[in-house]
Amino acid sequence: MTQTTPAIVAQGAVRRLPRAALLLLCVAYVLPGFFGREPWKGADITAFGYMAELAHGSTQWLAPQLLGLAPDVDALLPYWLGAWAMQLAPAWMTSDFAARIPFGLLLTLALMATWYGTYYLARSLEAQPVAFAFGGEAQPSDYACAIADGGLLAFIACLGLAQLSHETTPALAQLCFAALSFFALAALPYRTVVPVVGGVLGLLGLTLSGAPTVALLLGSGGALIHGLDRSPGRKAVAQQTHWAAGIALVTALVALLAIWLDLWHWRIELPEASWTEWRSLGRLLLWFTWPAWPLALWTLWRWRHQLIRRDLPSRHLALPLWLAGIAIGATLSTGSADRSLLLSLPALAALAAFSLPTLGRSVAALVDWFTLLFFSGWAIVIWVIWIALQTGVPRQPAANVARLAPGFEHSFSLLAFVIAMAATLAWAWLVKWRIGRNRSAIWKSLVLPAGGATLCWLLIMTLLLPVLDFARGYAPLLQRATRILQTSPCVQAHGLSRGQSAAFRFQGHLNVTVVSPEGSCPWLIVNKEALNTLPQFINPADWTLRDNIRHPIDRDEDLLIYQRTSKLAR
Numbered sequence: 001m002t003q004t005t006p007a008i009v010a011q012g013a014v015r016r017l018p019r020a021a022l023l024l025l026c027v028a029y030v031l032p033g034f035f036g037r038e039p040w041k042g043a044d045i046t047a048f049g050y051m052a053e054l055a056h057g058s059t060q061w062l063a064p065q066l067l068g069l070a071p072d073v074d075a076l077l078p079y080w081l082g083a084w085a086m087q088l089a090p091a092w093m094t095s096d097f098a099a100r101i102p103f104g105l106l107l108t109l110a111l112m113a114t115w116y117g118t119y120y121l122a123r124s125l126e127a128q129p130v131a132f133a134f135g136g137e138a139q140p141s142d143y144a145c146a147i148a149d150g151g152l153l154a155f156i157a158c159l160g161l162a163q164l165s166h167e168t169t170p171a172l173a174q175l176c177f178a179a180l181s182f183f184a185l186a187a188l189p190y191r192t193v194v195p196v197v198g199g200v201l202g203l204l205g206l207t208l209s210g211a212p213t214v215a216l217l218l219g220s221g222g223a224l225i226h227g228l229d230r231s232p233g234r235k236a237v238a239q240q241t242h243w244a245a246g247i248a249l250v251t252a253l254v255a256l257l258a259i260w261l262d263l264w265h266w267r268i269e270l271p272e273a274s275w276t277e278w279r280s281l282g283r284l285l286l287w288f289t290w291p292a293w294p295l296a297l298w299t300l301w302r303w304r305h306q307l308i309r310r311d312l313p314s315r316h317l318a319l320p321l322w323l324a325g326i327a328i329g330a331t332l333s334t335g336s337a338d339r340s341l342l343l344s345l346p347a348l349a350a351l352a353a354f355s356l357p358t359l360g361r362s363v364a365a366l367v368d369w370f371t372l373l374f375f376s377g378w379a380i381v382i383w384v385i386w387i388a389l390q391t392g393v394p395r396q397p398a399a400n401v402a403r404l405a406p407g408f409e410h411s412f413s414l415l416a417f418v419i420a421m422a423a424t425l426a427w428a429w430l431v432k433w434r435i436g437r438n439r440s441a442i443w444k445s446l447v448l449p450a451g452g453a454t455l456c457w458l459l460i461m462t463l464l465l466p467v468l469d470f471a472r473g474y475a476p477l478l479q480r481a482t483r484i485l486q487t488s489p490c491v492q493a494h495g496l497s498r499g500q501s502a503a504f505r506f507q508g509h510l511n512v513t514v515v516s517p518e519g520s521c522p523w524l525i526v527n528k529e530a531l532n533t534l535p536q537f538i539n540p541a542d543w544t545l546r547d548n549i550r551h552p553i554d555r556d557e558d559l560l561i562y563q564r565t566s567k568l569a570r
Contacts, residue, residue: 006302007129007357013440014138014146029454032461033166034104038473039096044167049502051082051099067501074263075170075210103168106176117183118151118350119144121316150443151353157449158345160288162457170210171339177205179346185222203254212258219251221322291449295352302358320347356442364445375452386463407552408470416462427455471553474503480549490521495530524562
């Protein structure tokens with residue numbers, strides 16, 4: 001006889017992960033990256049620029065612009081959240097830190113939604129373990145809690161989550177609202193008010209965060225899965241149909257809202273039919289979702305009898321598969337592959353969690369040893385680089401930093417050192433606990449991956465944060481520019497990227513305007529790549545090149561500074 005469920009779990013294997021330890025792990029993962037750093041180049045500083053423009057009242061709330069440029073992502077809500085936080089922040093708080101506060105809350109909400117979404121999927125009868133002949137099998141609520149703990153650990157352990165989840169960009173907002181929608185669809189058969197509110201907020205938030213297509217597909221698929229679900233123990237068919245109709249109605253309303261706000265834009269970019277392009281996408285899929293993807297594949301194999309059947313696959317497989325499929329499809333068909341793939345992580349983490357009751361001892365041991373060597377090795381590398389920066393020994397790491405970041409001067413931070421040392425000692429204790437003789441728990445195989453990912457992220461955000469700020473921020477470029485511009489009342493700009501414009505306006509505190517023939521500013525900043533189009537806007541005879549400044553690390557950050565000479569001659 002074919003077993004309906006591959007999970008064979010005793011009550012002793014579903015003891016909860018201590019809540020204090022789980023909370024401390026989440027805090028150690030969320031807070032680093034939101035405190036003590038400068039806005040980084042790229043999407044981070046660009047999004048901050050739009051938030052600052054809204055907060056200062058320099059652009060329209062329904063059509064934000066930065067020096068006449070609309071955002072790359074057709075999002076509204078992420079910029080609103082950052083702008084509102086800036087407006088409500090006290091005077092002593094910096095604007096970039098104030099903008100990060102709501103995004104830290106969004107990441108926290110994503111963690112909570114992933115846990116509860118996995119929990120309610122595990123409550124389904126088809127996801128429950130085999131009932132023993134004489135009792136002793138895991139109780140439904142305890143089993144669901146243990147699986148949810150594993151899902152949250154798998155989510156934190158994903159390598160691609162760390163950086164993108166700590167930036168103030170629409171990608172983090174999309175992640176949060178995708179996880180919230182995932183929770184709502186998973187919990188709707190068991191609860192009413194909270195899932196309904198979460199579903200409305202999730203689909204609405206996805207639409208206003210620049211992902212209306214994801215919201216439409218997720219809502220439509222969720223309504224279909226909910227309406228066709230005939231699993232044992234579900235509500236009456238009529239009630240299931242009503243809920244499915246409600247999900248479809250909310251989906252239609254948010255689609256109409258996207259039309260009204262003009263958020264629908266064609267952004268499909270199919271990958272080139274070349275080995276290089278597909279190899280790059282393959283590498284991204286492999287490392288970005290590690291270690292969730294191999295465990296998710298193992299889940300699909302071990303639970304295949306519930307996946308391949310005449311009617312709809314089991315709910316605990318169908319829902320995360322649908323969300324993961326949408327995100328992977330967006331990854332393969334859009335330009336921002338990594339930010340699209342970010343949306344798959346809650347679903348892949350949930351699928352990975354259902355592999356835990358089916359893992360053999362040899363597989364679990366392989367995961368533990370690989371994780372131990374991988375993250376311990378990277379932690380040692382980070383410490384060696386930091387020691388080399390402080391003491392000059394060993395010489396090679398210090399020489400490498402000096403070569404890659406010329407002009408960087410390192411300093412000692414006692415607070416960063418204490419936090420990093422405490423995290424390292426906690427990792428050592430965790431490794432000792434894991435290899436010790438402890439009672440089995442099905443989530444134990446994901447403790448080291450989640451703990452190791454948190455350790456490395458925390459070490460990077462404490463020990464190596466100064467050099468990262470130097471390399472990934474605009475401070476070195478701004479320092480060179482302000483020495484030339486000094487206290488200029490205004491500066492014209494031509495060809496600057498959105499990030500460069502935001503940095504000069506809000507970090508350099510310069511009144512930057514778009515270049516025009518009628519402009520009267522005494523200074524002009526030009527991106528070297530746009531130099532050929534400059535004569536269309538100015539008379540080159542009226543300007544003299546004063547300096548060519550370049551970011552010490554990024555060769556693409558090459559700017560020319562001109563001073564008006566026609567007025568000086570007068």
